[in-house]
Amino acid sequence: MASAPPTAGEGSSLNLTSRRKGAPASNPKMEEFLRNWRQDALNKHQHDAAIFVGDKLLALTGDPKDAFWLAQVHFGNGHYNRALSFLTRNDLISKSTSCRYLAALCLMKQSKYDEALTILGEKNPSHLAFNTPQAARRKKTSGGKGDEYEKGNLKFEAAMCHLRGLIYAKQNAFDKAKDCYKQAVLIDVKCFEAFDQLMKNSLMSPDEEWAFLESLDFANLSVDGEQGQEAQFAKMLYTTRLSKYKNPTAFNQATEKLSTDYNLANNADLIVARSELLFTQCRFKECLQLCEGIIKNDSYNFAVYPLYLACMHELNMKNKLFLVSHDMADSYPDEPVTWLAASMMDPHFGPAWIGFAHTFAAEGEHDQAISAYSTAARLFQGTHLPQLFLGMQHLQLNNVTLADEYLNTAFNLCKSDPLLLNELGVVFYHKDALQDSIKCFTKALQIADDIESNPKAWVATKANLGHAFRRLEMFDKALVCFAEVTRTADTNDPQVYSAIGLCHLQAGRPWEAIVNLHEALAISPQDPVATELLEKALAENADKDSIFTTTMLNTDGTLITQDSDDVDAIIRSHQREQRSKRSGGSTSRPQSSHQAPRAPAAPRRRLADVTRDYGGMEVSDEDEL
Amino acid sequence: MATELPDIPKLHEALQLATLKCSERCVYQGAKWAAELLTSMAPLPATPTGELPPAYLHPLSTNKTEAALEAQEFSQYLLAKSYFDVKEYDRCSHVLEKCLSRKAVFLHLYSKYIAGEKRKDEASEMVLGPLDGAGTQNKEISYIMSVLQPKVDRKDGEKLSEDESFLAWLYGICLLKQKNETAARDALISSVIAYPYNWSAWQDLASTVDSLQDLNNILQRLPNNIMSNLFVLSTNQELYQTTEPIHSQLTDLLVIFPTSSWLKTQRALLYYHARDFEEADQIFDSLLAVDPYRLDYLDHYSNILYVMERRPKLGFIAQLALTTDRFRPETNCVVGNFYSLKSEHEKAVQCFRRALTLDKTCLSAWTLMGHEYVEMKNTHAAIEAYRRAVDINRKDYRAWYGLGLSYEVLEMHYYALFYFQRAAALRPYDSQMWQAMGQCYDRMNRPSEAIRSFKRALVTLNKSPSTSKDEPEARSFDPQILHQIAIMYEKLRQSKEAAKWMEACMAEEENVGVTTVTGQARMWLARWAFVNQNWARAQELANLLCQDGQEVEEAKALVRDLRSRGLEVA
Numbered sequence A: 001m002a003s004a005p006p007t008a009g010e011g012s013s014l015n016l017t018s019r020r021k022g023a024p025a026s027n028p029k030m031e032e033f034l035r036n037w038r039q040d041a042l043n044k045h046q047h048d049a050a051i052f053v054g055d056k057l058l059a060l061t062g063d064p065k066d067a068f069w070l071a072q073v074h075f076g077n078g079h080y081n082r083a084l085s086f087l088t089r090n091d092l093i094s095k096s097t098s099c100r101y102l103a104a105l106c107l108m109k110q111s112k113y114d115e116a117l118t119i120l121g122e123k124n125p126s127h128l129a130f131n132t133p134q135a136a137r138r139k140k141t142s143g144g145k146g147d148e149y150e151k152g153n154l155k156f157e158a159a160m161c162h163l164r165g166l167i168y169a170k171q172n173a174f175d176k177a178k179d180c181y182k183q184a185v186l187i188d189v190k191c192f193e194a195f196d197q198l199m200k201n202s203l204m205s206p207d208e209e210w211a212f213l214e215s216l217d218f219a220n221l222s223v224d225g226e227q228g229q230e231a232q233f234a235k236m237l238y239t240t241r242l243s244k245y246k247n248p249t250a251f252n253q254a255t256e257k258l259s260t261d262y263n264l265a266n267n268a269d270l271i272v273a274r275s276e277l278l279f280t281q282c283r284f285k286e287c288l289q290l291c292e293g294i295i296k297n298d299s300y301n302f303a304v305y306p307l308y309l310a311c312m313h314e315l316n317m318k319n320k321l322f323l324v325s326h327d328m329a330d331s332y333p334d335e336p337v338t339w340l341a342a343s344m345m346d347p348h349f350g351p352a353w354i355g356f357a358h359t360f361a362a363e364g365e366h367d368q369a370i371s372a373y374s375t376a377a378r379l380f381q382g383t384h385l386p387q388l389f390l391g392m393q394h395l396q397l398n399n400v401t402l403a404d405e406y407l408n409t410a411f412n413l414c415k416s417d418p419l420l421l422n423e424l425g426v427v428f429y430h431k432d433a434l435q436d437s438i439k440c441f442t443k444a445l446q447i448a449d450d451i452e453s454n455p456k457a458w459v460a461t462k463a464n465l466g467h468a469f470r471r472l473e474m475f476d477k478a479l480v481c482f483a484e485v486t487r488t489a490d491t492n493d494p495q496v497y498s499a500i501g502l503c504h505l506q507a508g509r510p511w512e513a514i515v516n517l518h519e520a521l522a523i524s525p526q527d528p529v530a531t532e533l534l535e536k537a538l539a540e541n542a543d544k545d546s547i548f549t550t551t552m553l554n555t556d557g558t559l560i561t562q563d564s565d566d567v568d569a570i571i572r573s574h575q576r577e578q579r580s581k582r583s584g585g586s587t588s589r590p591q592s593s594h595q596a597p598r599a600p601a602a603p604r605r606r607l608a609d610v611t612r613d614y615g616g617m618e619v620s621d622e623d624e625l
Numbered sequence B: 001m002a003t004e005l006p007d008i009p010k011l012h013e014a015l016q017l018a019t020l021k022c023s024e025r026c027v028y029q030g031a032k033w034a035a036e037l038l039t040s041m042a043p044l045p046a047t048p049t050g051e052l053p054p055a056y057l058h059p060l061s062t063n064k065t066e067a068a069l070e071a072q073e074f075s076q077y078l079l080a081k082s083y084f085d086v087k088e089y090d091r092c093s094h095v096l097e098k099c100l101s102r103k104a105v106f107l108h109l110y111s112k113y114i115a116g117e118k119r120k121d122e123a124s125e126m127v128l129g130p131l132d133g134a135g136t137q138n139k140e141i142s143y144i145m146s147v148l149q150p151k152v153d154r155k156d157g158e159k160l161s162e163d164e165s166f167l168a169w170l171y172g173i174c175l176l177k178q179k180n181e182t183a184a185r186d187a188l189i190s191s192v193i194a195y196p197y198n199w200s201a202w203q204d205l206a207s208t209v210d211s212l213q214d215l216n217n218i219l220q221r222l223p224n225n226i227m228s229n230l231f232v233l234s235t236n237q238e239l240y241q242t243t244e245p246i247h248s249q250l251t252d253l254l255v256i257f258p259t260s261s262w263l264k265t266q267r268a269l270l271y272y273h274a275r276d277f278e279e280a281d282q283i284f285d286s287l288l289a290v291d292p293y294r295l296d297y298l299d300h301y302s303n304i305l306y307v308m309e310r311r312p313k314l315g316f317i318a319q320l321a322l323t324t325d326r327f328r329p330e331t332n333c334v335v336g337n338f339y340s341l342k343s344e345h346e347k348a349v350q351c352f353r354r355a356l357t358l359d360k361t362c363l364s365a366w367t368l369m370g371h372e373y374v375e376m377k378n379t380h381a382a383i384e385a386y387r388r389a390v391d392i393n394r395k396d397y398r399a400w401y402g403l404g405l406s407y408e409v410l411e412m413h414y415y416a417l418f419y420f421q422r423a424a425a426l427r428p429y430d431s432q433m434w435q436a437m438g439q440c441y442d443r444m445n446r447p448s449e450a451i452r453s454f455k456r457a458l459v460t461l462n463k464s465p466s467t468s469k470d471e472p473e474a475r476s477f478d479p480q481i482l483h484q485i486a487i488m489y490e491k492l493r494q495s496k497e498a499a500k501w502m503e504a505c506m507a508e509e510e511n512v513g514v515t516t517v518t519g520q521a522r523m524w525l526a527r528w529a530f531v532n533q534n535w536a537r538a539q540e541l542a543n544l545l546c547q548d549g550q551e552v553e554e555a556k557a558l559v560r561d562l563r564s565r566g567l568e569v570a
Helices: A028-043 A047-061 A064-076 A080-089 A097-109 A113-120 A133-141 A144-170 A174-187 A192-200 A206-215 A229-239 A248-261 A268-280 A284-297 A302-314 A318-331 A350-363 A366-379 A385-396 A400-413 A418-430 A434-450 A455-471 A475-488 A494-506 A510-523 A528-542 A564-584 A607-614 B008-024 B028-039 B064-072 B074-085 B089-095 B102-123 B141-152 B162-177 B181-194 B199-207 B212-220 B226-238 B244-256 B261-273 B277-290 B298-307 B311-324 B329-341 B345-358 B363-375 B379-392 B397-409 B413-426 B431-443 B447-463 B479-491 B495-507 B516-531 B535-547 B552-564
Strands: A550-553 A559-562
Touching (some): A028 A047, A047 A064, A064 A097, A097 A113, A097 A144, A113 A144, A144 A174, A192 A206, A206 A229, A229 A248, A248 A268, A268 A284, A268 A302, A284 A302, A366 A385, A385 A400, A385 A418, A418 A434, A434 A455, A455 A475, A475 A494, A475 B141, A510 A528, A528 B413, A550 B212, A559 B212, A564 B447, A564 B495, B008 B028, B028 B199, B064 B074, B074 B102, B102 B141, B102 B162, B141 B162, B181 B199, B181 B226, B199 B226, B212 B226, B226 B261, B261 B298, B277 B298, B298 B311, B298 B329, B298 B363, B329 B345, B345 B363, B363 B379, B363 B397, B379 B397, B397 B413, B397 B431, B413 B431, B431 B447, B447 B479, B479 B495, B516 B535, B535 B552
């Protein structure tokens, strides 16, 4: 905050009337000289010189403004205590907002959050927000110098709101923190720190975020008070930071305009925003490319690293991940992104908690995963993700009711995440509400399509939809889904083939079922489901008439189909022929012409068995033969 | 599909172009096939003006924009092609990453596919090892598909351009790998319609054909040209159709390509399927005399010699193949067959394994290896080998039949039945398949279905479409099968019906003479007459049996029984 020192006079917010009575007459020339000197020293980070000169200046003028600046120098030098005591000593805290702010900041730096809060006051100055009636009145009446002062003061009020938010966040009171941040931005749109906190920690749901953006007072930024280009510019910049789950068109418009009109096409922040969008669309490869572009220009741009690492993880680029992580560990051992167990260093680095939980989930340790997700849920109240993951964990543990609860909470936070809709669909599926589950899956796929997400990521949803259709005995629709799954999926999944087989089996087509179940077993030979289904299908197939129906090419080139009736007809005609031949020709039997046995003899039977078998049989009627 | 005589100079040109186009795209087998066909035509008469025929070096696309792109990217293309030729597939693919012409896009993706196949083969390690199977897949496929789908998947049914035909072919291959048959067939059909001279596309299309109905369905969608005629011929051959129309179509085609060894091979295979081994042997022999270094289809020739048990000749062919190239799968199949004929099954298996290490899609090797494992009583390995064979080509009835027999051994009758069914569907005129099925039903205790199967076996014997001459008694029934049918009726307790079939079986003696089976039938009838108290007939039948044959003892017992009852007819 103190890193970009404003020139003296600018940003001054001290009450000019607070000058001590009876002070010697001012020496403007000397004051000017000392101020310039102090400022020069500050610009060069020569703190000792700045303190030395500032001290003299204060002695000369006794101006609280100069006192504030001296404190500022102490702060910049890292002497928080000294700055604080200086501020307290001169009783500046009660007199000026800027001093109060600085004092609170000093306390914050020393982790004395409670004391800082006492200084700041627990309440937000909500009347200062631009959209309140008081603000409107203020706007009307104010003008001239007082307006200038008002504006400066407002900025510090906003900054204090932000600090208040930070303190509440440290105290795990996220609701309060969120209110404070929001208030800060509402009071002063330029309070980016607060806005950044809101976005970075996803304290608001996507809908809330967009509504919030609309409620901000960008018009105030314009020099002439009209909706000028400054306002538009700032609004677009903020737009790029919003949740990517909604409104990709607005986002694209903003980036487009920023790139073309303001020469920000290669700006790292903008590219990060674009790659975030790509990431939510599951287009990891393109996202990775963008990230690599940023890293090439600025190899330690920490904002991009979580995304970059996640991309590499998604794309299974273990080798590169290894190299990058080692590189980072060597260069920046203190940055939280460097370490997987980052939660140990910065317990508020939310992505780490989720990542931490993901590792447990992947290992099948559901309980640990759930507790880690719960922590994340506490940290990120605005995002639906932890709730969603909790729901998924419970779903895996077959706690359908619990999962339903979590997922519905998530759904209230974000109605447009396809992954969430997919999970909700699964819950419906388990509750046998198939129509509802189909609705969810279809909606998920539609949203995934709308945000131009990579279709590969939604293969599972498509398969789920297929299963739901199958359960409703809409086999054709199910088969269309499964066919698409086999086409888009990266690897051939035996379960999909089993599902296709099951569809055919239920639809009374055992042959097709067998063919597909064979595919499933070819991929995973021991698959118990496929084996069981196959046995069923084979048994059904054995009952089918189609076994005896075959096609061959006739001598005239046409296809002929033969079935059992045709066969019987052929046999009958043949027998008639034989009979006529026998009755016409000689009936003598070529007795002596014994041939070698053409087949092994059948096992002998005892006469007694045979006669018993035939007891009570009717007399043969030879004429019929 | 009737073959019309095409414009010969044009066909010449088309085949020359096809060879160049395929080889430019590194589709080497397609190029080889087209060139062979080209040279099998009669040479064109020299042009009277003495003009040189046009040379087709690097034929550009007929589409102007495509041609311009190809010209622009020519240097990258040349680099990529040379990488491909030295088997640096990934590098080849990488060079063409940003190229736009369809030719370059094809080569970019095709080299990626080949690289993926190579890695897949390396990952599957040993033949029939734990990693060798459908679980190990080509990892590049999904990328290739994602690039190709928007390019070739036309929902509006619009025709593809000639340059896109190769892309559609590659798309079809990928779909086949994912077992997405219907979509694959659509892609391949659109490819061969757009450019008919890519034989590899036709071959892949043939692999989606299961039955004559399938073929018929596909034919409706194909144009009638010389290539589709060749396709129909070879597919009919693969479907074991050996009727006269196919032979005559082949004769028609041989008019256009009089010296084509491929067409002659088709003829030999037709004879082989009809069990006319002599003719097949002769054709292969003559082919070998013309082109002694040709190893294509030699594995089929070795099968023929194996069945004919001509060991010296098989040994000669094996030596010949070994001196030509010992690292060709065909060579190893021939040698394997030779060892098998010498009953050295271990060595045979080793040869087939070697063939499969060279090419995992070598159908013959999988089937033959299955046969060897059956000989070695290793049923599970046999099943695995047969399974891989039918996975590569579902039209191999020997593998289906082998699977059926192996599952019979394992007493898994439902499985066996399905495989016999597939074999019988492919060769419905082959009574062996139906008999196997009948026996299978019998073991499943389902006599009525067994009867239906046996009846089919009965009919097929004299309905065989084979034109073979050495079957004088073409209109006779096999008494063995008649006897089996009778037994089945007996199991169904329909003795009257059983008696009829026994009579029919006995009656066949007129045609085939007395056999064990007819003797059994007579004995059965004698007992039947006895039970029905038709003493005279029982006596007559038993007396005949007492003279000789297997049933002597039983017949004598029956006669004694009759006598003791004092019922002997004077």
